Amino acid sequence: MSQTPTRPIADRTPLPSHRPPVSATYWLQLVVTVILCVFLILPVFLSILAGLTVNYFEGWTSGLTTVWLAKVIDEYSNSIGLSLQIAIACLACTLALGVPAAYALYRTSSRIGRIVEELLVMPIAVPGLATALALIVTFGGWGELRQSWVFILIGHVLFTLPFMTRSVLAVMSSIDLNAFEEAARSLGASFWQRMAHVVLPNCKGGIVAGSLMVLTLSLGEFNMTLLLHTPLTRTLPIGLADAYASLRLEVGSAYTVVFFVLVIPLLIALQRATARSK
Amino acid sequence: MPARRPRARGPSGWMEPLLLLLPAAVIFCAFFVLPLARLVLIGGSGSLGWAAYAVALTDPRYLASLLSTILLAATTTLATLTLATVSGVFLSRHRFSGRQFLVSLLTLPLAFPGVVIGFMVIMLGGRQGLLPSMTDALFNERWVFAYSMTGLFVGYLYFSIPRTILTIMASAEKLDPRIEEAARSLGAGPLRIALDVIVPALKPALVAAGAICFATAMGAFGTAFTLATRINVLPMVIYTEFTLQANIAMAAALSFVLGAITWAALALARSVSGNSVAAAG
Numbered sequence: 001m002s003q004t005p006t007r008p009i010a011d012r013t014p015l016p017s018h019r020p021p022v023s024a025t026y027w028l029q030l031v032v033t034v035i036l037c038v039f040l041i042l043p044v045f046l047s048i049l050a051g052l053t054v055n056y057f058e059g060w061t062s063g064l065t066t067v068w069l070a071k072v073i074d075e076y077s078n079s080i081g082l083s084l085q086i087a088i089a090c091l092a093c094t095l096a097l098g099v100p101a102a103y104a105l106y107r108t109s110s111r112i113g114r115i116v117e118e119l120l121v122m123p124i125a126v127p128g129l130a131t132a133l134a135l136i137v138t139f140g141g142w143g144e145l146r147q148s149w150v151f152i153l154i155g156h157v158l159f160t161l162p163f164m165t166r167s168v169l170a171v172m173s174s175i176d177l178n179a180f181e182e183a184a185r186s187l188g189a190s191f192w193q194r195m196a197h198v199v200l201p202n203c204k205g206g207i208v209a210g211s212l213m214v215l216t217l218s219l220g221e222f223n224m225t226l227l228l229h230t231p232l233t234r235t236l237p238i239g240l241a242d243a244y245a246s247l248r249l250e251v252g253s254a255y256t257v258v259f260f261v262l263v264i265p266l267l268i269a270l271q272r273a274t275a276r277s278k
Numbered sequence: 279m280p281a282r283r284p285r286a287r288g289p290s291g292w293m294e295p296l297l298l299l300l301p302a303a304v305i306f307c308a309f310f311v312l313p314l315a316r317l318v319l320i321g322g323s324g325s326l327g328w329a330a331y332a333v334a335l336t337d338p339r340y341l342a343s344l345l346s347t348i349l350l351a352a353t354t355t356l357a358t359l360t361l362a363t364v365s366g367v368f369l370s371r372h373r374f375s376g377r378q379f380l381v382s383l384l385t386l387p388l389a390f391p392g393v394v395i396g397f398m399v400i401m402l403g404g405r406q407g408l409l410p411s412m413t414d415a416l417f418n419e420r421w422v423f424a425y426s427m428t429g430l431f432v433g434y435l436y437f438s439i440p441r442t443i444l445t446i447m448a449s450a451e452k453l454d455p456r457i458e459e460a461a462r463s464l465g466a467g468p469l470r471i472a473l474d475v476i477v478p479a480l481k482p483a484l485v486a487a488g489a490i491c492f493a494t495a496m497g498a499f500g501t502a503f504t505l506a507t508r509i510n511v512l513p514m515v516i517y518t519e520f521t522l523q524a525n526i527a528m529a530a531a532l533s534f535v536l537g538a539i540t541w542a543a544l545a546l547a548r549s550v551s552g553n554s555v556a557a558a559g
Contacts, residue, residue, distance in 0.1 A: 129536075138317075
């Protein structure tokens with residue numbers, strides 16, 4: 001970490017003046033960055049540790065155990081399963097709705113496109129609590145829908161759809177999709193042929209990044225789910241809140257470990273996917 | 279901030295795109311626009327009638343929690359922007375071994391949900407948390423901060439830093455280091471350069487990231503729910519009105535106020551970061 005700072009790779013033209021020396025500012029910035037890293041990562045490690053120790057209060061000297069993990073999986077396997085089910089269904093819905101919508105937004109005139117885009121992003125701007133309340137006062141009377149996991153799915157789809165649409169739209173705008181399509185059309189490709197062989201393959205990066213984001217967000221969604229769920233449709237984060245509130249720290253930690261095992265691979269894949277698209 | 283895309287005059291008619299937008303539009307109207315309209319009506323249908331909206335803004339209890347929520351969100355935004363700018367500009371400027379590792383650590387918690395972040399704060403400052411154990415060993419006093427406004431502030435900081443750093447890094451990549459060197463050779467100190475060169479150049483990114491930070495801190499709920507039900511922030515009040523008091527009309531009116539504030543913050547930021555005037559952050 002003691003190399004001299006260099007300019008971004010994209011900008012390697014020789015400078016007339018000398019390079020700035022490694023200054024106090026450099027070290028100050030590095031220290032802030034490292035402190036932020038510790039702040040973000042340390043509690044993750046602490047909770048993993050706590051989830052695997054016999055008694056966190058006594059420290060790790062009390063021994064490592066998987067008892068807490070087993071207890072969580074035993075007690076909350078239904079919630080965990082339901083969350084996976086909702087996340088996958090949510091992904092299917094956002095793919096079916098969001099990818100075509102992104103294409104439509106790309107193709108419509110920029111003014112109308114911007115207005116529609118603005119509207120579609122509203123479920124992120126409006127607090128989940130308000131959206132959930134709105135769904136309840138409107139559809140709460142439909143007993144079967146209210147009791148079913150589909151009610152939670154609706155909330156998740158509303159919340160995650162903008163992430164899929166924006167991710168795909170960003171890729172469409174960064175490549176010259178129009179030129180590709182024009183070329184395909186001049187060769188006689190029909191609309192659906194262009195879709196299957198030109199549009200979708202070229203947007204793969206955006207679709208993958210969007211999908212990972214949708215899965216991650218759906219697995220962790222709490223703000224809406226807390227109001228939308230019923231005792232029979234408890235998702236993983238609802239179980240988490242319950243474990244934090246009522247069970248000992250080790251169990252809450254073990255449950256957090258389960259959540260991390262599901263979500264951290266998705267987040268790492270997301271980092272890779274966005275790094276590749278740059 | 280979405281990049282302004284060129285006006286796309288497509289290779290075929292407008293029918294297919296419209297058809298492709300239809301499913302999303304139908305779902306969106308049925309499950310978002312309609313319910314929200316309904317919520318606004320319900321807010322005016324309680325024992326207070328439409329006055330509920332006035333009460334939501336003027337009743338001392340609601341007003342106090344509204345103000346403390348705004349104060350908390352503003353403080354979070356300011357702190358996040360400061361820290362994330364220092365670190366984001368640094369990471370985009372310098373290449374050193376371990377840099378990529380630091381970036382991946384900093385952006386790992388990107389999509390942690392509020393409940394989990396609440397638990398992270400408990401691990402740091404809760405009854406059995408790290409800091410209280412340390413202060414206990416050092417000063418014989420457990421310094422527990424998790425179950426209060428401070429804990430909530432730390433949680434929102436945790437939530438906002440990864441995404442803000444990403445936005446600022448992306449924007450700082452585009453800065454021209456030569457302008458800074460020019461300022462330096464003219465005798466400007468690091469602070470002057472930061473305030474007069476870097477911050478103005480990053481303004482659109484700062485405003486956009488700050489607005490998202492503010493909006494999420496206003497509406498976030500999971501963290502407060504995990505830390506303590508007694509923390510007096512607006513989402514918590516709405517939840518209590520709805521579940522414990524069964525006062526659906528008041529909960530609806532308060533949600534509307536909350537939603538309007540967050541939406542306005544985001545809309546304002548978009549109009550500001552579009553044409554750059556006035557102060558940032």
